[in-house]
Amino acid sequence: MLRGKKRSSWQKADGLLAIIGKEFDSLGHFLEVVFYNHISGVPDPRTTRHVRTVTGFLGRESKVTMATIINLIYNHRQSRPPTNSVEISLDFSPPDVASPRDINYARPALSTWALQTVVPELHREVWVLTQNDPTNPKDTTQLRAATNGRAKNVRLATWDAFGRVSIPAIASVYKQRAPALWYATEGMGAPTVNGATVLRKRRPHNAVQVGVISCLTLSRNRYARGYLALPLAVWQFACKTHVDEKRIFSRFGFTVHDTTARACLDSLTDSSLDKVRESVAEGIANGTMYWQIVLDNVQQYCRQRDHRLGCQDVLKVGTAATAILLEDCAPGAFNLQDHLDRVMQQEQTKLTIDSLIADINWPYIHELTALTWDRITLMQPIGTNAEHSTETQGMLRALLDFLAQMGLDEKALENLIFMARGDGASIAAIWRIKRYLSAHSEHYKAFRNIVPPGPEIFHTRWAELNAMANNLYGSASSTDPSSLSKSATAAGAKRPSNLKKTDFFPTSHSMKLFFEARVLDCWRYGAFLSYFFNI
DSSP: OOOOOOEEEEEEHHHHOOOOHHHOOOOHHEEEHOOOOTTTEEEEEEOHHHHHHIIIIIISSSSSSSHHHHHHHOOOOSSSTTTTTTGGTTTTTTTTTGGGGGGSSSHHHHHHHHHHHHHHHHHOOOHHHOOOOOTTTTSSSBBBBBOOOSSSSOBOOOOHHHTTHHHHHHHHHHHHHHHHHHHHHHHHHHOOOOTOOOOSSSOOHHHHHHHHHHHEEEEEETBOTTHHHHHHHHHHTTTTOHHHHHHHHHHSSSSSSSSHHHHHHHHHHHHHHHHHHHHHHHHHHHTTEEEEEEEEEEEEEEEESSTHHHHHHHHEEEEEEEEOOOOOTTTTTTBBBHHHHHHTGGGGGGHHHHHHHHHSHHHHHHHOOOTOOOOOOOOEEEEEEOOOOTOOOOOHHHHHHHHHHHHHHHTSSSSOEEEEEEEHHHHHHHHHHHHHHTTTTSTTTTTEEEESSSBOOOOHHHHHHHHHHHHHSSOOTTTOSSSSSHHHHHHHHOOOOOOOOOOHHHHHHHHHHHHHHHHHHHHHHHHHHHHOOOO
């Protein structure tokens, strides 16, 4: 028996289409029947072969995947509407413009369907980012500035949470919890070269993505501000940003409102001071003092923008203090009676530079320096008051206020001493108080518990730095090669605008740079002379 010639795939497809044309209204009608989606609870009209074939094609056995079919349909030349068609402008249409079911041509129908399918997923992922991550107990998505006690199990802002603010860390969280949203924003904001994403050094796109997604989450939920919006608002407060700029950034969704930022700072201060008071009470119970304070005067010149009758520029002054945790102190180091006994015996007259050097554990210092062990010192700002620290009465009231904030009263300081440090003027004011009240019989009221060990090292170094800058920089246009102004010009470094009150770290860094450059230059010149002239 003779067999017919084997038909090609195109011939088979043509024969199948002929059958479909006879049995169905159109190819679309046939595909609608083939991909019938069975509803649970309703009898399934399909045969076993029908179910098995569709199931294999949709994801189990087929070598030709749905992505191949979709690409063939989307890129088919017949799927694009002609230029005179009303559907030519319906690509990627939002729901208020068109529905995919109402579009006849495949290309605009597929793009519109894709857009209207992806956007709800992005909407869902933004909602996910507004909620705390249930898998991470330390997640700070919803960070409350304060609480009135009615909301339960809320996460209040802490200094530790603010210390973890990092653009790469936030980007990693966003990418993990909302991958589709991250991919979409990256595609919109990242520059590409030959199809590859490029990370720029200036204005990197991942930082822009973090800002955009943060605005979206804050727009959806006003409590979803822990990653960026609340820390940025606190940063604006610290930088004394103008109130109009705060309002604009808050309206755009970059930050929370200034009122929320202030409430957050109040909550942070109260919670931190509570921890300090607990630590102080624990130390008192153990017969020691765990904390000291460093204080200084602060001032701010407030200009009046509305020059009405009686309005004039005001210089606001006050006293600020920072509590610093003391660690590894010897037992009994803060015993008041032992201190007073040594003062009465005038043992301070035996204190010399040599005795101080002998008391230092130099092997330990050398070992610590060689191994570069770092320890983070715990500090806590204390509420600033409006007292003049250089005046005797002002310093007295300021000290009493700081002691009260730390939970220290007459009973707590009954047998302990407390160290208060500051610059030279502050230390002098404290000693004046002690001298004027020395006749009082009670130690607390005579301020015998307050022991100023001497001017703070930082203030001493700063005073020396200001003196060196005032003597060595010279005029800004100096041509003297030995002047630091000339060195600053050559190195492209900023010359201090006020030589009597310089910025400590930039100025000290510049001076160190100039010194090292001059030493190297001297060494180069000396080596040159010794090589050629045998000097």
